[in-house]
Amino acid sequence: MNDLREEYEAIRRGVAIFDFSTAGKLQLRGQNAVKFLNGLVSNDVNSLKAGGGLLAAFPNLQGKLVALCRIYQTGAYLLLELDAINRQKIFANLSRFVPAGEFFVSDLSDQYALFSLVGPHSSALIEALTGRQIATNAPYEISERQLGEISVIVTEHRRLGVPGYDLFVPADSAPHAWDALLSLGKEHGARPAGEAAFEIARIEAGIPREGLDAGENYIILESELNDAVSYTKGCYLGQEVIARIHWRGQPAKRLRGLLIDADQPPPHGTQLYASDGKKAGEVTSSTRSIALDAFIALAYVHRYYLTPGTEFALKADQQDSGRARLVELPFFPIIG
Numbered sequence: 001m002n003d004l005r006e007e008y009e010a011i012r013r014g015v016a017i018f019d020f021s022t023a024g025k026l027q028l029r030g031q032n033a034v035k036f037l038n039g040l041v042s043n044d045v046n047s048l049k050a051g052g053g054l055l056a057a058f059p060n061l062q063g064k065l066v067a068l069c070r071i072y073q074t075g076a077y078l079l080l081e082l083d084a085i086n087r088q089k090i091f092a093n094l095s096r097f098v099p100a101g102e103f104f105v106s107d108l109s110d111q112y113a114l115f116s117l118v119g120p121h122s123s124a125l126i127e128a129l130t131g132r133q134i135a136t137n138a139p140y141e142i143s144e145r146q147l148g149e150i151s152v153i154v155t156e157h158r159r160l161g162v163p164g165y166d167l168f169v170p171a172d173s174a175p176h177a178w179d180a181l182l183s184l185g186k187e188h189g190a191r192p193a194g195e196a197a198f199e200i201a202r203i204e205a206g207i208p209r210e211g212l213d214a215g216e217n218y219i220i221l222e223s224e225l226n227d228a229v230s231y232t233k234g235c236y237l238g239q240e241v242i243a244r245i246h247w248r249g250q251p252a253k254r255l256r257g258l259l260i261d262a263d264q265p266p267p268h269g270t271q272l273y274a275s276d277g278k279k280a281g282e283v284t285s286s287t288r289s290i291a292l293d294a295f296i297a298l299a300y301v302h303r304y305y306l307t308p309g310t311e312f313a314l315k316a317d318q319q320d321s322g323r324a325r326l327v328e329l330p331f332f333p334i335i336g
Contacts, residue, residue: 007197008290011160014189015119017181018159018198023114024087025168026094029077030103037071037078040094042220042242044233050075053140053155057228058090059238063219063245066090068210068228072142072155079142079153081114081166083210113174115181116157118164118201121188126154126165128184137163147177160198161205161330203287203298206257206329212268213255213284213298222251222300224329253281253300257329260286260295262314262322272299272312272324280305280312291332301326 010016028037038045043056053072060066067086072079082090087109094105117125123134130145130152141156153168169177181190199209206224208214214223220242221229231246245251260266265286272281279302286297305312306326314322 004196005290006191007193008200010189010191010193011119011162011197011201012291013120014191015117015121015125015185016193016197017185017190018116018118018193019113019178020116020166021113021171021174022084023109024080024082024084024090025108025112025114026080026082026087026091027077027106027108028080028094028103029106030101032101033078033103034073036097036101036103037094038233039236041069041071042229042236042238043071044230045071045073045078046233047230048073051142052138053142055140055225055228057220057225058093059220059236059242060216061238061241063221063238063241064216065210065214065218065220065223065225066216068214068225070140070155070157072140074142074144074153079108079168081155081168085211111171112153113169113171113177115167115169115174115178116159116164117167117181117190118160118162118193119189120163121190122163122165125181125185125188125190126167128188129180130154147180150177152177159207160201161207161332162201199285200287200290201332203285203296204289204291204330204332206255206298206331208255208298209285218255218300219245219251221245222253222255224255250303253302254306255284255298255329256281256301256306257327257331258283258297258299258312258324259292259327260297260314260322260324262295262324265295266297266314266321266324267316269316270297270321271315272301272305273315274305274310274312283314289331296331297324299324
């Protein structure tokens with residue numbers, strides 16, 4: 001538990017270093033790459049200038065989430081970073097359109113390691129590593145920098161709602177880069193951190209995780225992924241459903257936070273029942289919050305029960321398992 005708390009404290013007060021090298025990393029290049037990708041994702045790729053980036057979703061025809069990705073415009077090509085669970089699926093989907101368009105797609109996933117720096121001192125550590133100041137700290141900004149003799153790609157990415165940066169490092173240089181991060185990082189309160197600390201901070205920040213809190217069972221707007229959607233761009237797959245919900249109403253359910261009164265965090269799939277006896281939603285992920293010293297959860301809640309303070313009975317396998325109270329997200333204030 002001491003190691004977990006120290007990793008968590010690095011996220012909140014120093015720099016936590018995560019190894020996300022299994023993430024998917026795809027390259028799109030060619031004169032039609034931007035136009036092609038813009039027709040498949042929910043955000044406006046056409047608006048990106050060199051050095052910029054954005055969050056986007058690949059929806060299906062029903063507006064549900066197939067995959068999330070970060071799209072970066074380097075000026076020479078588009079770099080897509082996505083969850084490892086979606087790497088092969090999205091690469092295969094993009095590849096089947098290549099013969100019909102003037103663009104090319106390459107899977108760079110095994111060619112680059114991906115180290116993520118998360119915490120209030122992450123920008124200072126990046127500057128110490130590369131000898132260059134962070135100029136604008138714009139969301140999803142991308143630049144190429146030198147880490148000694150190693151050329152690395154640095155992107156702004158607030159994975160946990162706090163300042164953070166991703167480093168794309170050539171795979172053969174990854175061990176040296178990791179050692180440099182740990183060595184220079186000591187001055188900035190940096191330490192390696194693992195999935196347990198990441199999950200606590202993620203749920204505290206109210207950020208959905210693909211395959212758990214977001215995916216093909218949920219419309220993008222139900223998952224509160226509003227930053228991944230443009231309402232002014234041209235047509236894309238699933239746009240009609242998403243636009244209709246945005247302009248004419250609200251989703252049938254929405255991702256919300258719950259404070260839990262129970263003996264343990266409720267497992268995925270635990271049902272929520274309102275005071276009128278009706279099923280009102282279900283839990284998707286939960287943890288013990290270190291910041292609040294309490295059990296918390298993310299859950300999809302029916303639109304009729306979204307008022308903060310609404311209380312629910314928890315049922316797992318048809319057995320009563322505790323109580324829950326709906327609260328606004330995030331649980332822990334976003335920093336910076």
